[in-house]
Amino acid sequence: MPSEKPAKTAAPARTRTEKVHQALRSAIIEQRLAPGSRLPEDAIGESFGTSRTIAREALGRLAVEGLVDLKPNRGAFVANPSLEEGRGIFHVRRALERAMMLDLSGKIDPAIAGRLRAMVAREAAMASTNEPEAIRLAGEFHLTLAQLTGNPLLLRYVTETVSRCSMVLAMYGRPHSTDCGAREHAAIVESLIAGRIEEAAELMDRHVAEVAGRALLNTRVEQDIREVLASYAQAIQHA
């Protein structure tokens, strides 16, 4: 049982289905639920004090979002993207965030500028003291920018890709590879505020590419049980 409460997102979540939907999403993104693990409807219902109906519906929606795999007659599993899929997700995110920056042209007034600077400052402060919080803030930074475009679809896609990217990073990224984000975010914000949109877009593009590169290039994680067991099998043979 997790000791700390899961982070709450924005919306109030009227119905239980939505509550469970969001809770599961957070749990998956925050890696409380390991990729590939089973998600039985019963267990979820019991955890949240609801019936299977709710759990079932939430799982269906998460499947649409790509956070869980739904296998017919077998049940739901936390998505377990391959390294290759991870690269693909980052690729899409990069394109989206570039478009997002271009869309922000003329939408940065002084009040917003202040808010963005404050966000980045908080992020920088957390970088050395509270890493999980820093990671969360880094993600929120991108989401805030997406929100500023006023484009609901863009917001949805950026939200989804950011979620899945953090999942991929947790799976394949090296630890401590995230703390460098604040400085880059700051540069992006300053370009944005100065109205140098093209430059900001370029910076963002490189930022996302670098985050992807840091994590995905050289790491390799065994996907298959057999790969994991191979080394043990060898050990046995040598013994």
Next chain:
Amino acid sequence: MPSEKPAKTAAPARTRTEKVHQALRSAIIEQRLAPGSRLPEDAIGESFGTSRTIAREALGRLAVEGLVDLKPNRGAFVANPSLEEGRGIFHVRRALERAMMLDLSGKIDPAIAGRLRAMVAREAAMASTNEPEAIRLAGEFHLTLAQLTGNPLLLRYVTETVSRCSMVLAMYGRPHSTDCGAREHAAIVESLIAGRIEEAAELMDRHVAEVAGRALLNTRVEQDIREVLASYAQAIQHA
């Protein structure tokens, strides 16, 4: 009752939920269901010979896709994007399809080249004789390219945006504004086959922008009842 059968998509759709999900999606995209119309769970269940459970789950998933609006305790409605949202959707699509083209670098072998040329040829042939089919083929062209990238997320997003763009076009586009697509598609394919990826991306970018522009730029539809009634109110005052 519709006389022709709805078009079937790729997947076999094992469960009834998935079947209803896909059927509703097709119905919405093909404009069989007008934007804004109610989607009562009972009615849907009855139409498909299932219980509300199925209908409800399908609606929830469609809501995640953005094709229906789910209002708490009120029910589901076919999405009714404003002109502004329509522009936003096209904006996202443009970014995605640009990324898609760049992703196709080195993935066009002779066999694929042939397939693409054939597709465009069929499209051109249909342009004057069978317009609905031409529109369908035009959409399929984009989907085929997305599939060729081998990036599942990109495919999903392109599929979604293409769907929603055709919806938006049907709502706000002028009639007969779609037939010019084949020539542009041909140019894109030739650049692609020749390996001039940057050029192909540029062409695609302009292509999507133009499709959007043709439809959305000069048309204006009153979104709000009040806007519609404003002129009448004025007339009364003048009388």
Next chain:
DNA sequence: CATGCAGTGACTGCATACGATTTTTTCAGC
């Protein structure tokens, strides 16, 4: 010792039932 097969258990797929909430209709009072 490896392989095939039937029994068992767990879990999903779907339908139905009931309480809650919203919308519409009805009807009394002005």
Next chain:
DNA sequence: GCTGAAAAAATCGTATGCAGTCACTGCATG
């Protein structure tokens, strides 16, 4: 006839129950 409140209808939100399907275990067989 219009306004407003109360009753009625419609429809959603959720729980529960049953049947179907799949995976797994253990045993028999080559």
